[in-house]
Amino acid sequence: xxxRQFIIFLLIVVTPLALIGWLGWRVTRDEQDVxxxxxxxxxxxxxxENDKTxxxxxxxNQRKLTALTELSTYDADALRQLTRSTPxxxxxxxxDQKGGVLHPPVLGAMLESxxxxxxxxxxxxxxxxxxxxxxxxxxxxxxxxxxxVWYWENGLNLIFWRRLENGQTIGVELEPGRLVADIIAxxxxxxxxxxxxxxxxxxxxxxxGQVYRWGLHSPEANxxxxxxxxxxxxxxxxxxxxxxxxxxxxxxxxxxxxxxLGAVLTISAIxxxxxxxxxxxxxxxxxxxxAQRVNFVNQVSHxxxxxxxxxxxxxxxxDERLPDDSADSASPVRRYLGVIVSESQRLSRLIANVLTxxxxxxxxxxxxxxxxxxxxxxxxxxxxxxxxxxxxSVDVKLDADADAVVQIDPDALxxxxxxxxxxxxxxxxxxxxxxxESRQSGGxxxxxxxxxxxxxxxSESQRLFKPFERLSNxxxxxxxxxxxxxxxxxxxxxxxxxxxxxxxxxxxxxFKLWIESGTPSEMESRQATVERAIAPATAVSPxxxxxxxxx
Amino acid sequence: MRTLFxxxxxxxLVTGAASAGQAQLNVALGxxxxxxxxxxxxFLKVGxxxxxxxxxxxxxxxxxxxxxxxxxxxxxxxxVKAREAAIAAIERLGPNDIVSIITFDTTVNVLVxxxxxxxxxxxxxxxxxxxxxxxxxLFGGVSKGAEEIRKFFDKNRVNRVILLTDGQANVGxxxxxxxxxxxxxxxxxxxxxxxxxxxxxxxxxxxxxxxAKSDGNHAYIKSPNDAxxxxxxxxxxxxxxxxxxxxxxxxxxxxxxxxRVLGREAEIAGQTVYVQLQQxxxxxxxxxxxxxxxxxxxxxxxxxxxTVSVNYANMATKTTDKxxxxxxxxxxxxxxxxxxNENKVVMVDAIEQVAVHVNxxxxxxxxxxxxxxALKEFKENAVSLKKAGAKYSSSKLSAYVLDxxxxxxxxxxxxxxxxxxxxxxxxxxxxxxxxxxxxx
Numbered sequence: 002x003x004x005r006q007f008i009i010f011l012l013i014v015v016t017p018l019a020l021i022g023w024l025g026w027r028v029t030r031d032e033q034d035v036x037x038x039x040x041x042x043x044x045x046x047x048x049x050e051n052d053k054t055x056x057x058x059x060x061x062n063q064r065k066l067t068a069l070t071e072l073s074t075y076d077a078d079a080l081r082q083l084t085r086s087t088p089x090x091x092x093x094x095x096x097d098q099k100g101g102v103l104h105p106p107v108l109g110a111m112l113e114s115x116x117x118x119x120x121x122x123x124x125x126x127x128x129x130x131x132x133x134x135x136x137x138x139x140x141x142x143x144x145x146x147x148x149x150v151w152y153w154e155n156g157l158n159l160i161f162w163r164r165l166e167n168g169q170t171i172g173v174e175l176e177p178g179r180l181v182a183d184i185i186a187x188x189x190x191x192x193x194x195x196x197x198x199x200x201x202x203x204x205x206x207x208x209x210g211q212v213y214r215w216g217l218h219s220p221e222a223n224x225x226x227x228x229x230x231x232x233x234x235x236x237x238x239x240x241x242x243x244x245x246x247x248x249x250x251x252x253x254x255x256x257x258x259x260x261x262l263g264a265v266l267t268i269s270a271i272x273x274x275x276x277x278x279x280x281x282x283x284x285x286x287x288x289x290x291x292a293q294r295v296n297f298v299n300q301v302s303h304x305x306x307x308x309x310x311x312x313x314x315x316x317x318x319x320d321e322r323l324p325d326d327s328a329d330s331a332s333p334v335r336r337y338l339g340v341i342v343s344e345s346q347r348l349s350r351l352i353a354n355v356l357t358x359x360x361x362x363x364x365x366x367x368x369x370x371x372x373x374x375x376x377x378x379x380x381x382x383x384x385x386x387x388x389x390x391x392x393x394s395v396d397v398k399l400d401a402d403a404d405a406v407v408q409i410d411p412d413a414l415x416x417x418x419x420x421x422x423x424x425x426x427x428x429x430x431x432x433x434x435x436x437x438e439s440r441q442s443g444g445x446x447x448x449x450x451x452x453x454x455x456x457x458x459x460s461e462s463q464r465l466f467k468p469f470e471r472l473s474n475x476x477x478x479x480x481x482x483x484x485x486x487x488x489x490x491x492x493x494x495x496x497x498x499x500x501x502x503x504x505x506x507x508x509x510x511x512f513k514l515w516i517e518s519g520t521p522s523e524m525e526s527r528q529a530t531v532e533r534a535i536a537p538a539t540a541v542s543p544x545x546x547x548x549x550x551x552x
Numbered sequence: 553m554r555t556l557f558x559x560x561x562x563x564x565l566v567t568g569a570a571s572a573g574q575a576q577l578n579v580a581l582g583x584x585x586x587x588x589x590x591x592x593x594x595f596l597k598v599g600x601x602x603x604x605x606x607x608x609x610x611x612x613x614x615x616x617x618x619x620x621x622x623x624x625x626x627x628x629x630x631x632v633k634a635r636e637a638a639i640a641a642i643e644r645l646g647p648n649d650i651v652s653i654i655t656f657d658t659t660v661n662v663l664v665x666x667x668x669x670x671x672x673x674x675x676x677x678x679x680x681x682x683x684x685x686x687x688x689x690l691f692g693g694v695s696k697g698a699e700e701i702r703k704f705f706d707k708n709r710v711n712r713v714i715l716l717t718d719g720q721a722n723v724g725x726x727x728x729x730x731x732x733x734x735x736x737x738x739x740x741x742x743x744x745x746x747x748x749x750x751x752x753x754x755x756x757x758x759x760x761x762x763x764a765k766s767d768g769n770h771a772y773i774k775s776p777n778d779a780x781x782x783x784x785x786x787x788x789x790x791x792x793x794x795x796x797x798x799x800x801x802x803x804x805x806x807x808x809x810x811x812r813v814l815g816r817e818a819e820i821a822g823q824t825v826y827v828q829l830q831q832x833x834x835x836x837x838x839x840x841x842x843x844x845x846x847x848x849x850x851x852x853x854x855x856x857x858x859t860v861s862v863n864y865a866n867m868a869t870k871t872t873d874k875x876x877x878x879x880x881x882x883x884x885x886x887x888x889x890x891x892x893n894e895n896k897v898v899m900v901d902a903i904e905q906v907a908v909h910v911n912x913x914x915x916x917x918x919x920x921x922x923x924x925x926a927l928k929e930f931k932e933n934a935v936s937l938k939k940a941g942a943k944y945s946s947s948k949l950s951a952y953v954l955d956x957x958x959x960x961x962x963x964x965x966x967x968x969x970x971x972x973x974x975x976x977x978x979x980x981x982x983x984x985x986x987x988x989x990x991x992x
Contacts, residue, residue: 081819085828088740091733110822178691178733181725185692186699191659201659213692213724215659 006281013277014270021269025262044228044243051202051241054187056233059148062089062175062183066161067146070171080104081112089183091176092118098168100129118174125151131162131170148235156208159235185213193217199246207238220244299359302352309352313345343388350419357416358468358485361492368496373411375446376404376439382418383437386426393430395452403441403448407518413493414516417501420486421450421512429454432509444518445499451511462503466491490514573603573868575795575832577875578839579860582902585893588851588883593811595902596879598802598860599839602794602832605868612867614710614790615650617666617697620682621717621750623657627684630750633776634716637783638679641714644787645669650709652700653678656693657686658723666700690721691731694745694762698734701743708870710793710831711743712768714786716779718750721758728761735765742797744768744830746786749973750776756976764817767830769986772977789987792834795873798864800827802842805856811843814905815983818842832864838985841905849883856880900946907937907952908982914959915975923963930959952982 069087072079075095084093092114095104105115125131131149145164149172150157159180161173188204201216203226220226226242320338360366379401390397425435432453439448457465468488491501497516504511578599586592605611618638622631638653645651652666653675664678697713705711725731735745746768747759756772763770769789771782802825804810810825818840819826827840849855861876884890914929934956941949955978962971980986 077821081821085819085826086740088737091736110824112819112821114819176733176737178725178730178735179737181730182691182695182698182734182737185660185695185724186702190662190696193661211724213660213695214689217659219658219686 010277010281013280014273017273018266018270022262022266025265029262040245041228044245045230048202048228048230048241048243051188052230052232055184055236058183058187059235063146063148063161065089066173067163070161070163070173075104075165075169075171077104077106077109087173089175089179090173091179092174094118094122094172094174096126096132096170096172098132100126100132100170102126103169121153122151122174125149125160131160131172150235150238152207156206156210157236157238181212188213189215191215191217201244203242203244205240205242212239216244218244218246295359295362298355302355302359305348306352306356309345309348313342313349316341316345339388343385346385347389350416350423353416354420354485354489357489357493361489366492366496368410368413370408370410372406373409373414374404374406375409375414375441375448376401378409378411378414379418379437379439379448382415382422385419386422389426390430390435393426394433395425395430395435396433397435397437400436400438403439403446405441407441407444407446409446409497409516409518410493413497417490417493417514418448418450420490421514423486424510424512425450425452425454428452429509431455445515446518447513447515449504449511449513451506451509453509456506456508457503457510459505465503466501573606573794574866574873575603575798575862575864575875576601577860577862577877578837579858579877579879580895580898581857581879581881582898583881583890583894585882585884585890586846586849587887587890588853588885589848591845591848593843593845594881595898596802596842596844596858597839597898597901598800598827598842598862599837600795600798600800600829600832600862601837602792602834603868604835605792605794609868611791612708612710612793613648613650613706614645614712614793615666615701615704615706616645616710616790617652617654617700617713619654619656619693619697619713619715621657621688621690621693621715621719622655622682622684622686623688623719624685625688625719625751625753629776630718630779631682631684633779634750635679635682637716637779639676640780641783641787642669642672642675642679644784644791650704651675652697652703654693654697654700655682656689656696657684658689659686660689660692660696662696662700666703687723688717688719688721689723690715690717690758691724691726691734694731694734698738698741698743702741705741705743707742707796707865708867710790710796710867711741712790713738713743713745713766714748714783715745715759715762716748716750716773717754717759719753720755726758728755728758731758732761732765735762735768739766739828739830742830746770748773748779748782748786749977750779752970752973754973756973760976760980763980764984767828767984769984770977770980772973774974785987789833792836793831794834794867795832795864796830796867798829798832798838798862800829800840801825801861802827802840802858803861804844804858807847808857809845811845814841814843814902814909816840833987836985836987839901841902846881849881851883851885854880854882896944896946900940900944900949903937903940903944903949904952904982907933907949907956908979911956911959911975912979915972915979918963918968919972927960927963930956930963934960 066087066089069083070093072083080093080095084090087093093104094102097103102119105111105119107119111119119126130151147162149160149162151160152158158177159175161175163171165171184204188202191201195217199216199218201214201218201220203214203220204212206212224244227245228243229240231237231240316338320335320342323335323338357366379399383397383399387397422435429435429452432455434453436451437448439446441447466487468485487501494501494514494516499514499516501512501514504513576599578597578601580597580599582595582597586594618641620634620638626634642651647668647670649669650666651664651669652662653664655661655663663682664675669675694713694715697715701711701713720726721731738745743766745762745766747763747770749756749759749771750773752774760770762768769786771786773779773782802810804823804825806823808823810820810823813820813825813827816827825842829838832838844857846855846857857879859876859878861874863872863874865871866873884893910929910933914926914933917923917929918926934953937949937953937956940946941953955975959971959975962968
């Protein structure tokens with residue numbers, strides 16, 4: 002019982018907890034994924050804002066350079082002055098329609114810086130990339146101008162080019178350090194007082210080198226960015242990385258999740274424990290109450306038994322002592338006496354059933370075998386029912402062929418048969434007929450009791466032998482009906498090594514009972530161990546014979 | 553020479569009445585008289601001396617961005633002294649000046665955005681907050697510093713970024729070339745960067761490049777205790793800027809070939825030499841030393857060598873002033889006559905610049921690990937300086953002999969690193985005619 006309760010407890014508490022835990026874990030994990038995804042999106046959008054800042058700087062530069070390269074003359078002096086006065090420009094140059102270099106003056110007097118320029122851009126100028134690039138092509142140009150990206154020395158270099166009306170191309174090589182410095186100047190600084198999570202954004206160049214970084218978080222060397230966005234053209238080989246303090250991000254995510262999950266689990270556990278405890282309390286209380294009721298019924302039955310036995314005994318004694326002259330069955334005294342006897346017998350049966358049932362519930366039901374004849378038991382029982390059957394005009398036909406004396410418990414057998422007869426009396430009396438047939442072969446005694454009443458539908462045949470619910474309040478109510486009669490009858494039959502079944506029949510109910518008669522040795526052993534709590538209440542009980550007439 | 557001076561004098565008198573003053577242009581040849589019949593080179597010096605503000609004139613306001621390294625290596629004494637130096641510098645400025653403070657370690661923080669210096673207490677409090685830790689994002693710091701200057705950019709102010717660092721730039725662009733590129737660009741905007749290297753771990757090439765390209769100053773602060781002194785002298789100079797955007801154009805006459813400009817960046821295209829100086833300081837001469845090749849001339853003949861024209865923004869009058877001058881050479885048969893006519897001042901300056909050039913070459917050799925060759929160069933330099941010092945009885949050249957001899961004793965690997973920083977500072981200060989720091 003303990004073990005079963007423990008398993009039920011486990012089922013009630015642990016299973017839902019595990020289920021909630023698992024679901025909770027699933028939900029929070031999904032939530033984390035969503036959160037992480039959203040965070041990444043948010044971070045990326047922040048990076049895009051910064052990219053816009055950089056892109057707008059380049060657009061601004063493009064506008065500035067467009068205006069600056071609008072000169073009245075494009076001679077060496079003017080172009081040199083442009084180089085000299087433009088902070089953005091490292092070198093200004095001019096190409097003819099076919100890409101030949103007009104400035105710096107290759108054939109004339111060149112500055113040292115101009116020679117350097119030609120040296121580093123030789124490849125670019127020879128390939129005539131700037132001339133062949135159709136206007137507005139990949140180079141983020143509008144009309145006949147744009148940026149040309151060119152990798153040299155430390156990485157990315159930018160050239161602004163613009164087609165002049167005469168087909169010549171003016172170009173401005175940007176001062177690389179200046180470009181970077183301007184980008185840095187536009188990007189935010191690190192404010193040590195800024196709140197929020199420790200994060201930082203790094204601008205990474207085409208070589209993977211960090212150009213600039215801001216924010217309070219110092220990423221580890223191998224730390225992966227939470228989000229990464231490539232810059233817009235022409236700086237598309239650069240990118241912005243968003244770093245977020247990993248421990249902080251994860252732990253805040255994790256801890257909040259775990260906290261939530263933990264809280265849910267704890268609350269559910271407490272609720273379930275309370276519920277389980279409540280059910281357990283209810284269960285034990287009801288079980289206790291039921292046990293108390295059974296006990297009460299038992300005790301009452303015990304208390305009823307003795308006075309009832311006395312009533313019966315004296316009623317029968319009185320019947321015997323009535324003068325024979327009043328043997329006329331129509332005499333009112335004899336009639337009244339008959340009613341007293343039959344009603345007290347009926348009450349005895351009822352009490353016997355209750356007590357037997359109580360024994361069965363305690364698993365303390367046992368047999369008390371002694372030499373007896375089955376037919377005798379049938380006849381004795383029938384004798385008790387005769388007044389009842391007569392009053393209901395039930396014609397009894399007995400086909401008895403089991404009169405050998407064998408080892409059986411006549412009290413138990415009498416109780417079975419009495420229950421079957423009582424059944425007929427109550428439900429089958431309308432048929433006006435009852436057949437009893439008894440047979441004996443080997444150690445087996447078979448008895449059939451059939452009536453011609455309304456019968457019992459097949460669907461009920463199984464429920465017929467089931468008792469009312471044991472723990473229900475119907476226990477005491479049921480005793481007044483026949484709720485336990487057939488149950489006890491079958492139980493006793495099975496105790497005898499036989500069974501009681503409802504046989505199919507064309508009309509009425511037909512019960513078939515068989516029992517095995519035990520060997521004498523078996524009987525001895527049983528008798529030694531079994532202590533019968535209740536005395537049989539049937540008329541053929543030997544106890545009755547012992548009873549003395551009270552003084 | 554005499555005519556030239558008189559021309560200048562007249563010009564000074566004429567303008568002097570109306571304005572606080574003008575810069576003095578002094579164009580002279582090392583050898584105004586050459587031996588005839590010989591193609592030879594000589595030195596042309598274009599000297600510019602800043603005028604002195606008269607007491608009535610309000611000094612030009614300055615727009616300074618203090619870019620301070622607060623990386624981990626600055627912790628301790630260095631950051632304490634740097635703070636002290638910055639506060640001392642603030643004390644010298646007035647309510648019309650604009651100051652911003654940028655600190656950098658691994659990242660950059662604009663501690664005080666560009667603002668008029670009306671609340672010195674707040675500025676001091678901000679400076680006292682600076683504490684050290686992290687890496688060295690030098691490029692980012694300078695970029696942000698320049699941006700703060702631009703917020704209140706005015707050609708009538710002295711626009712300067714003052715960078716103090718003690719370490720190798722290791723975050724963001726960090727090669728001398730990249731930093732030089734930024735410096736060159738800032739110069740075009742009239743922003744110069746003064747670089748102050750503290751201790752023994754900074755990259756002197758990077759700092760010298762940045763200062764040179766932007767025509768700022770450069771100094772080596774050997775001991776943190778010198779920080780206040782160096783800051784003071786830097787700010788003293790900043791407060792005496794009298795001219796900015798000084799464009800010097802030397803147009804050589806037909807047949808005269810400009811060979812090289814010593815010590816400064818110059819554009820030489822054909823017959824034209826173009827040099828731009830960021831500023832002139834009060835009562836301080838800046839010059840460019842141009843070596844010219846003069847074809848053989850006939851005895852007794854005069855030949856025009858070059859016309860020098862200068863224009864600059866006068867900080868006192870807020871006008872653009874123009875100066876010009878022409879210089880000629882005469883030829884003689886007598887070597888003695890030619891020698892007698894030598895302009896000693898120009899010759900000494902020229903020899904110093906040549907010696908600086910040799911010193912730089914020797915330094916490069918030592919850097920390349922060619923210690924023997926470097927030793928030889930330093931020694932030869934010392935010898936020729938000694939000879940010239942005796943010839944022109946110049947204490948300046950004699951003193952430089954000692955510097956070069958000192959170099960020969962510091963070529964060992966354990967000494968070179970420390971010595972090199974001081975030597976680069978010395979080269980820089982000589983080639984850019986900076987005021988000697990020890991003079992303060």
